[in-house]
Amino acid sequence: MRVVLQRVRSGRVSVEDRCIGSIDMGFVALVGVTHGDSEADAETLARKTAHLRVFDDDEGKMNRSALDVGAGVLVISQFTLYADTKKGRRPSFVDAARPEIAEPLVRHYADRLRVEGIVRVEDGVFGALMQVEIYNDGPVTILLDTAAG
Numbered sequence: 001m002r003v004v005l006q007r008v009r010s011g012r013v014s015v016e017d018r019c020i021g022s023i024d025m026g027f028v029a030l031v032g033v034t035h036g037d038s039e040a041d042a043e044t045l046a047r048k049t050a051h052l053r054v055f056d057d058d059e060g061k062m063n064r065s066a067l068d069v070g071a072g073v074l075v076i077s078q079f080t081l082y083a084d085t086k087k088g089r090r091p092s093f094v095d096a097a098r099p100e101i102a103e104p105l106v107r108h109y110a111d112r113l114r115v116e117g118i119v120r121v122e123d124g125v126f127g128a129l130m131q132v133e134i135y136n137d138g139p140v141t142i143l144l145d146t147a148a149g
Helices: 039-051 099-116
Strands: 002-015 018-023 026-032 062-064 072-077 121-123 130-145
Touching (some): 002 072, 026 039, 039 099
């Protein structure tokens, strides 16, 4: 399972020109699921997301977590995180889990963020064509991957 975290000043997701989720300061979490991923993977990444110290302290050092600063998380499903571009010019997505596997795991990741103490968790619509607005802060972009350890 992979999560690309982008630290943001704000994030917003729209479907058919209607805003369905938004946060102020926090993370936009782009979440991809592959074959063999489990609820335990989602829980591990949610815990890491909530406790990762990449927000500035009073001295301007990245020393605070999303929990410490009251950050929100906007969760966006992103099967393209498992694109294979080794051959040709058209990516293959065979490494991405099928929707019936991926959707519950993305939802479980979002639910576990709440369990970890993130008060504001918003999300998109799984499988929908979404427009995601990301107002990067830093920019700070972190890749979390359960396969990487």
